[in-house]
Amino acid sequence: MTAKFPLTRRAALGGASALAGMSALAQTGQRAAAQTAQPKKGGTLTFIQNSEPQTLVALTTVATPALTVSAKVTEGLLEYDYDINPRPALAIEWTISPDGKRYAFKLRPNVKFHDGKPFTSADVAYSIQLLKTVHPRGRNTFANVTEVKTPDPLTAIIELSKPAPYLIKALTAAEAPMMPRHIYEGTDPLANQNGNAPIGTGPYRFKEWARGSHIVYERNPDYWQPDLPRVDRIVFKILPDTGARSIAFENGSGDLGYRTPVALADLDRLKKVPHLVFETKGTSYSYNVSCLQFNLDSQYFKHLKVRQAVAHAIDRALLIKTVAYGYGTVCYSPIAPGLKAFHDPTPSPYKLDLKKAESLLDEAGFPRGDNKIRFKVPLDYNPIGDESRRASEFLRAALGRIGIGVEVRAQDSSAFVKRIYTDRAFDFTYNGHSNLFDPTVGVQRIYWSKNFKKGVPFSNGSHYENPKVDALLEGAAVEIDPAKRKEMFFEFQRIVAQEIPDVPLYSPLYLTIKNKRVHDESLTADGVEANLAQVWLDA
Template sequence: MLASTVLCAGAWLMPAHAETATMVLATEPPTLVSLTNVATTALAVSGKVTEGLLEYNEDLSPEPLLATSWNISPDGKEYSFKLREGVRWHDGKPFTAEDAAFSINLLKKVHPRGRSTFANVTSVEVPDPQTLVIKLSQPAPYLIKAFASTETPIVPKHLYEGTDAASNPNGNTPIGTGPFKFKEWQRGNYIVYERNPDYWGKPDPKIDRLVVKFIPDAAARSIAFESGSVDFGYRTPVALSDLDRLKSLPNLKFETKGASYSYNVTRLEFNLDNQYFRDKRVREAVAHAIDRKVIVNTIHYGYATITYSPIAPGLKEFHDPTPSPYAYDLKAAAKLLDEAGLKPTDGKTRFRLTLDFNPITTEGRRLAEYIRASLARIGIAVDLRAQDISAFVKRIYTDRDFDFAVNGASNLFDPTVGVQRLYWSKSFVKGVPFSNATHYSNPEVDRLLEQAAVENDPKTRVGLFKKIQDIVAEDIPDLNLVSPTFLTLHNAKIHDLATTADGAEGNLAHLYVK
């Protein structure tokens, strides 16, 4: 925006000459660095300040970022990176390979996907300040795609060493190497980033200021786009019911580019420690009571694809389109509950559950409402519980105080990274968000996941994931429902927004306003 703007009744005044782009999010991020938490809102902001070694084009081919070149040994057990010279952290200290090595070792411990992504890493060595060598016990065919800024953020060793990563102040006031410097976070309202004049990638960034606004109400976000008070948002930032109307406006543009790094699957997660859901018949009954076609047409207005698999249809090489063995069938659902000894006590209600839903998207609540109505038809009473994203994450992954939950899972660029964490028994670690929330444990699935993670033959690897999908579909620790079609919406004056596979989640160094 080229005119002066006042946010929050004068809380922050933008100078009239500054060239600013304003991003909108539905909810506030729990942290500004995607180190210990990979909530979508954290991913949306992290890469602007905290960069990775590589970035990726639309077909996921790696390109330089903090690393300028790389080499993988023929046996796939050693990755060598040459790092960019002359890069400095925003506090003026030099960036070196020591920072990168420290970050990867830390990510292996604290990142929700780090335990599986870096499972085979045995050592991270620093032969000189500009060289990083990662050694593995076994090949990791997916690893070269894992070094994006949001997935493997490189953080300053001098600020994190000897601290608790989750509570480190850098998560709220980040210091990075990126094109934007953190300026201000007014809780509940907005974040302000300013251009880094010393960025290694000069003349980028091309804008003076990036503002991130939080607008929880979907209708208000639509109005903000219409009025021009926000410039862009991603993962379909408006109510789906407003899309047809907004598409008729000449000042707004829509695109699907910039989503290939992170396909998503919407899921219903059962807490397998729950007294009801530990009985497979109850899980089968719930599965029989939910119609995925209704979810696509009514909840997502057609902007979604049915999936029975945890591997999204976008990952065509790995996705199994085989329908669920538990088709929509209310009579079968009722019979299963009767067999489980859960007959109605008052002629109507069999038992009562609480359903939590991830608040990041508007569709989360609407899907939860649909599930409540559907399960009422087979005698299961459902109470909905709303909370902000931080409370949701704590409840599901730390306190484990939930019955079942509507949630989403990013597949990312490979099933070992995006899917293994959901079903691998070793990724059930309390306090680690967006991991094995169901507490699923199947030794055969563990074996297959671990084999797929190190299998270098593509055809064999696809076959392993096919077996995994078959077993999970039968065990039904969760219900995979749909894969949303994500749209990035932006004002026509915004250019070069989605130049990488992660689109708006990238560092936005090339974005300009015209």
């Protein structure tokens, strides 16, 4: 059957506060759209980057800094509209067999990598197998791939052992980048220098990376779409300081940033700046859940009663109000409310109850000492968002009320990933997980015991193991009956709600901020994580 336009639905945000914010932002976006004129060519787009990426290619990581920069150079087979309907990119046609186990792609002719080598089906086959091996989510996404056939240079056929109903939605540039086989073959992909100076097929070519300062991409004059890109260069300015980012947007030295690139406390003030526009377009490809994630090998959190006590001590609504300034929706599940087809809205069995928390800690063998402290433990937070530190301080105060002494421990993104996923030298962490468009792709990796793999970032960091959960996740990954698949995910949610390898807290509402001179930056479901080929600037 032909599968160019599979039926999907627009994912919706939940929560009154989020909807209220959406209304005002939509009006702002409509006014900006009404002023859009004929696209112009030339100029430099300055993208404000919260933190420095570990790599410029989203092959071995799903960390946001890498997702931001990757797709401008390294493209995917498909792109997606706001409703997650696929559109041509490096593939121009595709079909799916009736049994869902064969995906055939016709590739775009005359596409070249930046070094002049042709892009062919051999690169697709190599990339799929590479993603299956080293990509944190690719281990799930491509788990059923048995072979990628290449009958000719412009045809790639993905053969599966079992159906993968989510696969046709998983082929964006940032999620499934098509890599140059001739650059990677015979090397360690984790150490390959292409991550530092990438070669791809994209609209921009890598120019330079000044560590700690900026990354520069320049227009690819040989891009397969001759009229694109429209801007001459993109400069990713790395500004870890929240105040500096706000200033950059205010004074016009920063043009674009996403995932709410400023302190939430600054938003009301910045919304009054006449040259700034705030949008929520381009966020339907990925919803997030912020959570408190336990290391189940920890001497403290290996005890269920200790984890239950922690869950009983947290007021989610207050956290959203004080930490997220209302830009979020309470979430009790690892599956975000935006994924309405799969999200179970049932409240946590561990409601706010400090007396119950105290009792559970006593039962677990951790009584209060002479100093009223039961035990002390470090809390590491993912530094990707500015609210992470504030949320960690909130959690420190909350757990202090039940006698758990928390030391909030800060580090940069690289050190955080190494501590949590390689060294496993942590007790618990405030973290965020992208659900993407389907739980098999975005959620399974966090709870699937087979995805406990040291060194792979944003995998099963808790070291959670439950054979029933494994069976449900693996079953849902191949089930083509939507009703049966939904029930599998609901049962999964019921189990992890009881066992709490982590405590889901809320689903953030992310904003894109741009100077009003910037146009056409969020034309797909993944917004500015896409290739920015069509973005253009007023003089």
